[in-house]
Amino acid sequence: MKQNHLLNFVKNAVNKRFYLLMVLATFSGLSLMATEDRTVAEPLKEISGQVTDGSTGEPIIGATIQAKGTAQGTVTDYDGNYSLSVNDDVTMLIVSYIGYQTMEVAIDGRSKVNVELNEGVTLGEVQVVGSRSFRRSATDSPVAVDVIDVADISASTGRVAINEILQYAAPSFNATKQSGSDGADHIDPASLRGLGPDQTLVLVNGKRRHQSSLVNVFGTRGRGNSGTDLNAIPASAIKRIEILRDGASAQYGSDAIAGVINIVLKDKTDGISGGITYGAYSTAVGEGYEEEYGDALFNVNGTNRALDPDGDASFDGNTTQVGLNYGIALGEDGGFANFTAEYLSKDRTLRPGFSWRKGYGSAAIDGFNFMVNMAMPLGENTEFYAFGGRNYRDTDAFAFSRSSFADGDNRSVPSLYPNGFTPRITSIITDASASGGIRHQMDNGWMVDFNNTYGKNDFHYFIKDSNNASMGAASPTDFDAGGHGLSINTTGLDFSKYNEDILAGVNFAFGLEYRTENFTIFAGEEASYSLYDTLGVAITNPAVQVPAVDSNGDGLSGGSQGFPGYSPANEVDRNRSNLGAYFDVEANITDAFLLAGALRYETYSDFGETFNYKVAGRYKISDGFSLRGSVSSGFRAPSLAQIHYNLIFNNIVAGRSVPTLLASNTSTVTKAFGIGQLQEETAINTSVGFTFTTGGLTATVDAYSISVDDRIILTDNFDATAFNVGADAAQFFANGVDTKTSGVDVVLNYKKFMADGESSVRFGVAANFNKLEIENINNGNLNEFTFFGPFSQAYLEAAAPDYKIGVNLGYNTPKFDAQLSITQFSEVILQDFQWVDSPATNQAEADALFKVATDVYEAALTMDLSLSYQLSSNFRLTLGANNLLNTYPTAQFDGWTDQGGFNDSVQMGSDGAFFFARLGVNF
DSSP: OHHHHHHHHHHHHHHHHHHHHHHHHHHHHHHHHHHHHOOOSSOEEEEEEEEEETTTOOBOTTOEEEETTSSOEEEOOTTSEEEEEEETTOOEEEEEOTTBOOEEEEOTTOSBOOEEEOBOOOTTOOOOTTOSOSSOOTTTSSSOEEEEOHHHHHHHHOOOSHHHHHHHHSTTEEEOOOSSOGGGGTSOOEEETTOOGGGEEEEETTEEOOOOSOOOSSOSTTTTOOOOOGGGSOGGGEEEEEEEOSOOHHHHOTTOSSEEEEEEEOOOOSEEEEEEEEEEEEOOOOSSHHHHHGGGSBSBTTBOOTTOTTOOOSEEEEEEEEEEEEEEEETTTTEEEEEEEEEEEEOOOOOOBOGGGTTOSOOEEEEEEEEEEEEEESSSSEEEEEEEEEEEEEEEEEOOOBOOGGGTOTTSOTTTOTTOBOOEEEEEEEEEEEEEEEEEEOTTSOEEEEEEEEEEEEEEEEEESOOOGGGGGGOOSOEEEEEEEEEEEEEEEEEEEEETTSTTOEEEEEEEEEEEEEEEEEOOOHHHHOOBBTTSOBOSOTTTOOBOBOTTSOBOOOSOSSSOOOOGGGOEEEEEEEEEEEEEEEEESSSSEEEEEEEEEEEETTTEEEEEEEEEEEEEEETTEEEEEEEEEEEEOOOHHHHHOOEEEEEEETTEEEEEEEOOTTSHHHHHTTOOOOOOEEEEEEEEEEEEEETTEEEEEEEEEEEEEEEEEEOOOEEOGGGOSSOSEEEOEEEEEEEEEEEEEEEEEEEEEOTTSSOEEEEEEEEEEEEEEEEEEOOTTSOHHHHSOHHHHHHHHHTSOSEEEEEEEEEEOSSEEEEEEEEEEOOEEEEOTHHHHSOOOSHHHHHHHHHHHEEEEOOEEEEEEEEEEEOSSSEEEEEEEESTTOOOOOOOOSSOOTTSBSSOOOTTOSSOOEEEEEEEEEO
16 A cells, blocks of 8 residues: 555656646747747837936936836836837837836937936825835835735736735745634634734735734634734735835834735726636545545545535636726826725635545635725825725635434434534624825925724624534524624824935834724524523523433533534623824935834733834945845734633534633633733844845845744643533633744846837746744643643644745736746644644653654645736736646645644645636726
8 A cells, every 4th residue: 555655656746747847848838939929010119218316316226117008118227227119109108116206208209218207206105114204115125025916916816815815926925724723714814924813914005904803713823813804805906015024013013023014905097907717626636545545535536525415526616706996087186086896706625534524625705895995185285095995705614524323423413414414614704994084295394194094893603504412303503603893993193204405315204093992702692502401491500400411311512513602601892992102214324324213102901011113224235236134122912802702612522522611811710720911922023134136137135033922822721620610621812932933035026028128028036934933831830731732832833834935937928928836835744633632741642642643744836827818908818727736735644634634724725726717807
């Protein structure tokens, strides 16, 4: 058997490499064919010149020159020079560079056109995140910033969710679809540089966005964290995404330990654009599984799909996305309104699992998104702006299966499910936000921005195809299990001014921010959470009521199977407020040397005060080469969910249900175990790197080190039988570990226009090398293995994979585009469910478990390929495949995986190859 596996492995490896070579050859051939077949409809003329700073006369490197009304364009080189072939009828060039006024320059028959750009911005321009100066570009910044063109990526890759787009576009961004993780099946946890989902701050148009109300309790990634739901924002509404890969608590406040993601919404006014995407996942997972397990393994290569009403299937996870964006000008002074509507429908996937996990796979989604972004001048120096939207999602995921009563599982009511059942955890998620404000430029040059932003997330559970075993045949099969909500309102007043007469230019900024938060848990229906007595009455007085038992006299479980409902005892309605003040300065000490600093003070109504700082600098060795670095302190306040979340649920341990209490941080049980009041996480973040720009090449390399003390974790299970709380075990949120994360980000981008001025080639590399170390476990007097054992430690470390390397190749002509992306993921080491079934209490027991419970998922490579053709001026067709090689995490055959399938969902996911077609529209 082992020899067969080895032979299959070698054959698959050879086939994959051969397939890779064939795809590369095909890609190259298509590119050459497109070049050879291209004909130029009109005669070309050569335009050249230099772009310089209008005040200093210095050349501007990387300025964009575009022939108006065409796709012809180029960028300036190291000396600010450019050369461009344009159609003979082109009469105007558009010249632009961040921090300068865009100019339209008439050619007037000239072959040499020099351009002087003047510094300045329009009132409503959004600055690059990480700087409060409007005169700063991503490569000019003293810290690492990625600027990602979401519209281009979503149009060419077929990816329909922001997490998926960023996973393959940003070097240190990680998001993983999960299965069997309750709420985390429905909202994917995402992170930067391997830190927690709640240690990255998300902004929209520079304003703080609210988080999800979900705290990842059962999820493997982000366990104990609650992050921002990026997928609640439609990709069709986004102009670009800026990712600040540096600590920024002193600039933006709590949650910015790992960095900041700023989503900039579209502001265009030129009609309708959008597209229709359809795709599906291949169910082929390879060979060898049936030989080992036969019919004991479900959902192998589209067969034995017990939960699929259509029987065998070659493809599943059918996905349809329709997105439309409409922009219109408001008046003649730069006002605009931009609207986006997006519909998404995705079926579940089913991948190999055993009888206890027949439904292993990613969740189904039906959702609708709406977003608006607008601005209206109220005079020459004042502008009103507003943006916001609503996201609705109906999601559906399978929980762990329950066997039949005949097989010894009394969680199944025989009359309802004689053969056992697989519960479905479904949810209705609504996410709404609204932001509005006034920008005004005072006569003395100060920019004033007054803003109020409100956001709310509601997560409502509905459990289907389930039962309450203690109710017997009277049990319903569908349950309203209640849910939770989070709302945040932020009011800010910001001032900034650029003073060109101080040193070589200084930007000052200061402001105030007041934030209120509200977290709620609301109860479900009685049957979803109650244990019933022998008379069919919910037990409210255990002293006199006798719990229901099965025909063998064994006790029966209460509540809905799959996910128990929240009871009135779990209900929460808690608030807090926060006041912050900051001061920020960026000083060009000389033309070459930039020094920036920020100070921030915040006070919370529920846990205290914090003061943070940041210092950053950039020095230009030459016009194309700069050194940069930063050091900062950071913090993250414990979320209201981490402080107040509580639930009694059935944890599956050694094949039986163990009633488990997740106690709130304020409860007497928590205090009795010696778990202290949650405090803020604190961090020290340092980075050093360089940027290099020449012609069409841009390179950035940044090394970083992030030390976080008192990270909030969810503990493992403690024995709670002595506390009479209706549960045998208890878990808690605690400031449990100190970690150190270090690594290097490398980003290279090159773009070159061909001699015809229309075609171009692109090459990019985005790589992250990362290491997370758990330096201390703050278990106090509690047993370390019970407090935060190797099983949980492994998942914390797996959220910070050793490396991810992405290589992107592109070839573009006015009619045809081809794009190839290759992503290499590192090895991931996890500890499987044997640690939970028989938890270690000492080092000797742990050493024995390490030998049998360590799962190694080998490094893996995925490939994406897309081909696009411009059918007409209004329609563009794209065909492609993501994960073309159908790469899966290394198969595990022992059945102990945390998510219950034949593997765990690691970086590349576990759905396999996705084939898609997209029709883009533009009117």
